[in-house]
Amino acid sequence: MRLTLAEPNYLKDSVSIISELVNEASFKIKPNSMELVAMDPANVAMVIFKLLSSAFTEYQVDKEIDLAINLANLKQILRRAKSSDSLTLEIEEDKLKITLIGASKRTFFLPIIDLEDRDQRIPDLNFPITIKTKTYVLNDAIDDVDVVAESVSLIVEPKKFTIMAEGDLSKAKIEIPSEGDTIIVSDTPDKIKAKYSIEYLKKMMAAGKLANDVTIQFNKDYPLKLEYKSVDKVFLSFILAPRVEND
16 A cells, blocks of 8 residues: 655645544545544434545555544644655554655655444435535524524524524524525425534534535434545535434
């Protein structure tokens, strides 16, 4: 295995985001992509990551490899990569060898760990609505409601997407019309509402570093799916369990 990236930020930013949700995970190095599917320790959120071979300047994989790594340790090393460096991943003596070449050549070795061999299955979810918007639109709205509460209600009606939160005394409401940068596609005339954790959402929305657009899908008291992608480069998606209200 020998993988070289001329733009290390695709991996660096992805690992930084994923490590906020998952401590240890197994990358699958496939003939055409580097992939990861993992749940957070609380089983509240799932992350699905794919870095395509077309993002690499060199991609040599003879057979599929499972590469289990402590993500916090990997993040610390990748933080040392400058955007102008080339980054190469290899396996040497049961360790992950990471080489950064810029003004100097720097080599790091990370232990490959043993993880329980359990394949995470991506759930088969069906959504009646899909919202496509710019990452800054969603980020700004969640930052606004974060001021007043710890959870947020997402509400879709025909032609309108509302993001709302209520604290003990305060309330915030952001209304986003289906026009311009925001497109709402709905299979139902009904109003749909669901509630999610702002803490988790903010960790996921950091993926706005990788893409300018985000696809949002959800249903009443149903998981939320966020999808970020840079064409022919990287794909990062999240599934977040709802906060179901008892009333």
